[in-house]
Amino acid sequence: MIKALFPASFDPIHNGHIDIINRAAQIFDEVVVGVYDLPDKDLLFSLDERFKLVQECFNDRSMITVVTYSGLTVDYCREINAKVILRGLRVFSDFEYEFRLALSNSELAPDIETLSFITNKEHSFLSSSTVREIALLGGDVSGMVPDNVLKALKDKRNS
Ligand code: ADP
DSSP, X not given: OOEXXXXXXXXXXXXXXXXXXXXXXXXXXXXXXXXXSOOSSOOSSOHHHHHHHHXXXXXXXXXXXXXXXXXOHHHHHHHHTOOEEEEEEOSHHHHHHHHHHHXXXXXXXXXXXXXXXXXXXXXXXXXXXXXXXXXXXXXXXXXXXXXXXXXXXXXXXXX
16 A cells, blocks of 8 residues: 655645645555645645645545644654655746755655656646735636635635
8 A cells, every 4th residue: 555645835725736636646545635834934824724725625535634744744754654755846947946855855765755746737837826926916716726715815815
């Protein structure tokens, strides 16, 4: 049984992430979606809010588990016995960052493999920061995020 971890900030989850998770779920026995607690960036949603929004997207899928985690991703992989770290690759600019991250993780944990999925071309422009920026300025992000995230973004804008 091969378990894979998809770690990210999910601030918020969007259709690009969901596509990667659904594709991974067709390959691996279990996909654990790890919502990282304290990324080195300004957050719009709290950990609890990010976790709930991700969980609502997959609550009918038994092979997809949603968790929160802190600390080193490779340590968390070992804790849950995940052999694979999943990432996504959008445009060329993702490559350098993802390459450095994968090599650093491999240095720390040679027994854990990083696998990157190439984005679906419909989602190649999509990022959480783009979604946040458009939504908070009142733009329409209904084609970029699921309905629960759309509502949460509207609530943030009105709060
Ligand atoms: P983090 O800040 O934790 O890296 P991101 O949401 O920026 O969170 O990215 C998490 C992972 O998801 C990265 O590997 C990133 O390349 C991937 N990803 C983000 N957006 C997309 C997308 N539109 N298509 C495919 N992969 C994506």
